[in-house]
Amino acid sequence: MNHPDEGTLQALLDGEVAGADRADVEGHLAGCATCREAYDEAAARARALREALSCLDVPAPVAPARRRVAARRRFGGRAALPWAAVFVLVAATALSATVPGSPLRRWWSAAAERATAAPASVQASAAAAPAPEPASGVSVRPVDGRLRVSLVDAAPGLRLGVRFGEASRASVTASGEAAGASFRTGPGSIEVRGAGPGRVEVAISRAVKDFSLSVNGRVYLVGDGAGLRVSGPASAPAGPEIEFEVPR
Amino acid sequence: MDFDSLFRRLYPQLFRYLHRLTGSADAADDLAQESFSRLLGRSMPDDDARRWLFTVATNLARDAARQTSNRRRLLSLVAAERPDRVVPDDTVVRRESVEAVRAALDGIPARDRAMLLMREEGLRYQEIAQAVGVAPGSVGTLIARAAKKFAAAYLEQGRGDESSG
Numbered sequence: 001m002n003h004p005d006e007g008t009l010q011a012l013l014d015g016e017v018a019g020a021d022r023a024d025v026e027g028h029l030a031g032c033a034t035c036r037e038a039y040d041e042a043a044a045r046a047r048a049l050r051e052a053l054s055c056l057d058v059p060a061p062v063a064p065a066r067r068r069v070a071a072r073r074r075f076g077g078r079a080a081l082p083w084a085a086v087f088v089l090v091a092a093t094a095l096s097a098t099v100p101g102s103p104l105r106r107w108w109s110a111a112a113e114r115a116t117a118a119p120a121s122v123q124a125s126a127a128a129a130p131a132p133e134p135a136s137g138v139s140v141r142p143v144d145g146r147l148r149v150s151l152v153d154a155a156p157g158l159r160l161g162v163r164f165g166e167a168s169r170a171s172v173t174a175s176g177e178a179a180g181a182s183f184r185t186g187p188g189s190i191e192v193r194g195a196g197p198g199r200v201e202v203a204i205s206r207a208v209k210d211f212s213l214s215v216n217g218r219v220y221l222v223g224d225g226a227g228l229r230v231s232g233p234a235s236a237p238a239g240p241e242i243e244f245e246v247p248r
Numbered sequence: 249m250d251f252d253s254l255f256r257r258l259y260p261q262l263f264r265y266l267h268r269l270t271g272s273a274d275a276a277d278d279l280a281q282e283s284f285s286r287l288l289g290r291s292m293p294d295d296d297a298r299r300w301l302f303t304v305a306t307n308l309a310r311d312a313a314r315q316t317s318n319r320r321r322l323l324s325l326v327a328a329e330r331p332d333r334v335v336p337d338d339t340v341v342r343r344e345s346v347e348a349v350r351a352a353l354d355g356i357p358a359r360d361r362a363m364l365l366m367r368e369e370g371l372r373y374q375e376i377a378q379a380v381g382v383a384p385g386s387v388g389t390l391i392a393r394a395a396k397k398f399a400a401a402y403l404e405q406g407r408g409d410e411s412s413g
Contacts (some may be wrong), residue, residue: 004299006388006389006392006393007386007387007389007391008388009387009388009393010388010391010392010395011387011388014367014373014388014391015374016372016387016388035349042392042395045395045396045399048399049364049367049368049395049398049399052345052352052402053349053365053368055269055345055346055349056268056271056346056349056350057264057267057268057269058273059265060259060260060264060269061263061273061277062255062256062259062260065259065263065277065280065281065284066255066256068281069255069284069285080275097345120411134333135284137280137285138282139278139281140278141274146295185278185312187335193253197283202319210319211351
């Protein structure tokens with residue numbers, strides 16, 4: 001056979017040449033010092049590359065990532081909200097104690113008391129809930145404690161829930177008719193574009209000290225050292241989340 | 249295989265690929281999560297799922313890079329996070345090696361980088377071809393040339409370090 005080209009030698013090295021073709025190439029290498037040298041050089045490069053790349057590697061955060069992907073599933077439907085409430089009440093209580101003058105402190109404290117009084121029923125409800133529908137979403141790490149979330153071209157009737165979590169990352173998930181939204185992330189920012197009239201959940205991480213939420217160019221919620229200020233169309237608080245609905 | 253089993257098997261592989269590709273553990277985690285989230289609700293054989301995940305993750309990484317108008321800025325953010333999270337800062341030699349490998353990877357074209365790294369994760373040529381949109385018959389040649397480019401960039405990096413030090 002003719003001298004195999006560099007692609008064929010690479011394919012042989014990578015186990016991509018089989019059967020009679022493999023026998024042909026190996027037979028040629030056995031009798032051609034030039035091609036044998038080229039093959040050995042390619043093998044040496046592959047070994048060096050493997051060794052070099054290994055110094056970059058860090059442990060994969062499998063368990064946290066699995067929890068966050070699972071959370072996207074859980075928060076995809078209404079059935080997941082009772083579970084979310086159990087999670088949120090702890091974080092909300094902690095937050096209410098650390099944000100002096102927060103106008104939401106009373107709401108969240110009351111919600112926490114209600115939920116604490118009936119934890120068994122909440123858990124049972126969560127256990128019996130059907131599997132929620134898939135959701136889409138993203139998460140980012142706040143930059144210098146700052147997080148900006150903006151919804152652009154959000155549909156009228158979209159429901160928007162904001163809660164505080166203990167995770168180090170902030171996240172936004174969209175479900176129902178909002179699940180088709182597109183997401184864009186930047187350092188400390190998340191943009192959600194084109195959310196339909198479904199539901200969007202914003203989970204603010206513990207690292208956030210300076211937060212703003214805007215919808216279609218209008219500021220709905222601001223949080224900073226001076227406390228939390230609601231300026232959007234918030235519905236009556238029924239739990240430890242702040243709930244908004246984009247005007248129809 | 250159910251989703252949990254698939255996640256446990258493929259997430260570490262996808263994360264390693266993305267971390268090597270982007271140079272950022274946070275970006276790798278974000279992109280891997282996003283890829284798996286998009287897999288939710290889909291039904292496909294395991295082998296297809298691996299190819300599908302790597303294809304989606306590669307496209308997401310490419311889109312993210314495009315959205316970053318100043319790539320230097322991103323790299324500086326990544327570099328800032330390394331000391332406490334990414335690089336086990338045990339020796340100066342190791343840190344310099346990491347930086348040299350990173351620079352060499354960043355110094356070759358994005359498609360070459362993706363193909364080399366997918367090959368390292370054990371993807372078949374057919375899978376790599378579909379993920380980056382090239383003819384299957386050209387993958388061997390493209391990988392061979394990409395490996396040469398990486399080697400040259402890595403050696404060049406070493407020469408630069410020597411001349412500056």
